[in-house]
Amino acid sequence: MAVKSLYWFTNDLRLHDNPILYQAYEHCDSLLCVYFMEPQKQQFNRYQLVSVGEIRHRFLLQALQALQSNLATLGQRLLVMQADPMLSIPVLIEQYGINLIYRSRHCGWYEQQQWRYLKQCYPHLRFVEVDTHTLYSRDQLPFPISDMPKSYSKFRKQIEQNVTVSSPLFVPDYLPPQPNVFCSDYLDIRHVHISDNDQVEWHGGENAALMHLKQYFSSSLPSNYKETRNAIEGWDNSTKFSPWLACGALSAKMIMATLLDYEKYKEKNSSTYWIFFELLWREFFQWHAHAVGRDLYRFSGVQNKRLLNSFYPTRFKQWCEGSTPYPIVNAFMKQLNQTGYMSNRGRQIVASCLVNELSVDWRYGAAYFEQQLIDHDVAANWGNWQYIAGVGTDSREKRWFDLEKQTRLFDPNQHFIRYWRGDENLNALDSVNIDDWPMSGRG
Numbered sequence: 432m433a434v435k436s437l438y439w440f441t442n443d444l445r446l447h448d449n450p451i452l453y454q455a456y457e458h459c460d461s462l463l464c465v466y467f468m469e470p471q472k473q474q475f476n477r478y479q480l481v482s483v484g485e486i487r488h489r490f491l492l493q494a495l496q497a498l499q500s501n502l503a504t505l506g507q508r509l510l511v512m513q514a515d516p517m518l519s520i521p522v523l524i525e526q527y528g529i530n531l532i533y534r535s536r537h538c539g540w541y542e543q544q545q546w547r548y549l550k551q552c553y554p555h556l557r558f559v560e561v562d563t564h565t566l567y568s569r570d571q572l573p574f575p576i577s578d579m580p581k582s583y584s585k586f587r588k589q590i591e592q593n594v595t596v597s598s599p600l601f602v603p604d605y606l607p608p609q610p611n612v613f614c615s616d617y618l619d620i621r622h623v624h625i626s627d628n629d630q631v632e633w634h635g636g637e638n639a640a641l642m643h644l645k646q647y648f649s650s651s652l653p654s655n656y657k658e659t660r661n662a663i664e665g666w667d668n669s670t671k672f673s674p675w676l677a678c679g680a681l682s683a684k685m686i687m688a689t690l691l692d693y694e695k696y697k698e699k700n701s702s703t704y705w706i707f708f709e710l711l712w713r714e715f716f717q718w719h720a721h722a723v724g725r726d727l728y729r730f731s732g733v734q735n736k737r738l739l740n741s742f743y744p745t746r747f748k749q750w751c752e753g754s755t756p757y758p759i760v761n762a763f764m765k766q767l768n769q770t771g772y773m774s775n776r777g778r779q780i781v782a783s784c785l786v787n788e789l790s791v792d793w794r795y796g797a798a799y800f801e802q803q804l805i806d807h808d809v810a811a812n813w814g815n816w817q818y819i820a821g822v823g824t825d826s827r828e829k830r831w832f833d834l835e836k837q838t839r840l841f842d843p844n845q846h847f848i849r850y851w852r853g854d855e856n857l858n859a860l861d862s863v864n865i866d867d868w869p870m871s872g873r874g
């Protein structure tokens with residue numbers, strides 16, 4: 432029987448190091464490549480925010496355009512459908528006689544539910560989930576996912592002692608042909624106009640990602656990464672791989688292969704090791720998300736710990752727009768709103784402020800990051816937020832960043848604050864919080 436496959440692209444928007452394309456090349460007679468822009472992700476969610484905000488959406492469109500033109504070089508085409516995959520995939524299965532469906536293994540709870548639902552509806556079809564998003568595949572892990580280590584250091588030790596990253600795959604010379612497409616309700620991504628935003632330093636898509644990878648490792652920046660990575664501004668201080676990694680325009684294994692070459696031919700030191708160390712943090716959060724399932728989004732976190740935080744709409748609004756009493760926090764939030772990016776130190780500081788100074792439910796912060804960040808990654812974002820809120824994988828009570836000290840350390844001349852106008856529009860906080868309620872027993 433002819434193998435008629437459907438490849439449902441999600442967070443794997445690339446040709447290089449793509450094991451699904453390889454499998455399709457080896458085993459399929461026809462291949463339908465589809466990406467869904469889900470209308471639900473642009474509608475208000477339970478936090479009254481959207482999942483994919485404007486800057487992230489634009490970055491994604493660029494990535495899809497690049498994927499489309501790269502697939503065209505292999506005689507393929509990407510159908511971009513503005514539809515709910517749960518409604519459209521059944522139609523495609525019928526129309527094209529699909530008997531095999533591929534998708535990247537996804538750690539998001541919502542995405543896993545979609546996959547489960549389809550499998551239940553079509554028990555006679557083959558569903559193949561492949562690890563494209565991580566450094567290691569699931570069967571390379573030296574433990575079953577149910578025994579996933581609870582802390583990063585335990586995870587790192589087990590991984591470093593037992594597994595190596597395999598080499599990235601080459602792009603196949605050609606792909607199976609697309610069946611004759613007769614549906615017309617797809618978006619011709621080639622002709623979508625994407626407006627410019629001078630504030631955003633990234634261009635979406637695989638080609639820009641590979642070019643940046645090459646430039647980064649052609650420079651001497653990796654040799655100083657450990658000393659510079661914590662800086663709060665500057666393109667060169669950290670790798671800036673995250674936006675492309677998040678949508679899969681860049682493969683983590685590809686980064687590792689280039690890093691190993693750098694170590695072999697240029698220099699190997701504690702900084703080059705630290706790039707791997709950070710990629711392992713990413714890896715840890717990915718498998719952690721698989722292990723904990725929907726607890727990743729729970730207020731009480733994976734520790735099931737009750738916090739006294741709540742939802743204070745005015746404070747949350749001040750935090751989002753950058754009009755809190757704290758100039759450094761305002762500067763970071765304005766940077767995020769205009770560029771879709773914030774340094775790691777910035778994220779730690781604003782997250783700590785939301786949780787500790789503003790006493791707001793951390794999930795609102797995570798949902799706002801999800802909307803705004805061009806590198807939003809469900810595992811890294813929600814996992815890091817839980818960590819800062821003290822309900823996640825960290826054994827410490829919680830992470831509190833002293834705002835004055837952080838300003839002195841990272842912005843001693845207030846250059847960053849002034850550049851982003853963090854010192855304008857400072858507003859005092861409302862005074863209503865849990866301590867003001869007689870029921871707290873402290874009034």
Ligand SMILES: Cc1cc2nc3c(=O)[nH]c(=O)nc-3n(C[C@H](O)[C@H](O)[C@H](O)COP(=O)(O)OP(=O)(O)OC[C@H]3O[C@@H](n4cnc5c(N)ncnc54)[C@H](O)[C@@H]3O)c2cc1C
Nearest residue numbers: 669670671672673709710713775778806807808811812815
């Ligand atoms: C509250 C909060 C939310 C975050 N949300 C995200 C998110 O949605 N998506 C995301 O990719 N990262 C997230 N991070 C992690 C980190 O801030 C970014 O990965 C990093 O700032 C991206 O810039 P870079 O590529 O230059 O990083 P580098 O410093 O150059 O690090 C190299 C790579 O390692 C990975 N990495 C580094 N630090 C972490 C970390 N703490 N957790 C997971 N991976 C890490 C990233 O893939 C990154 O690209 C979050 C951190 C915090 C504190």
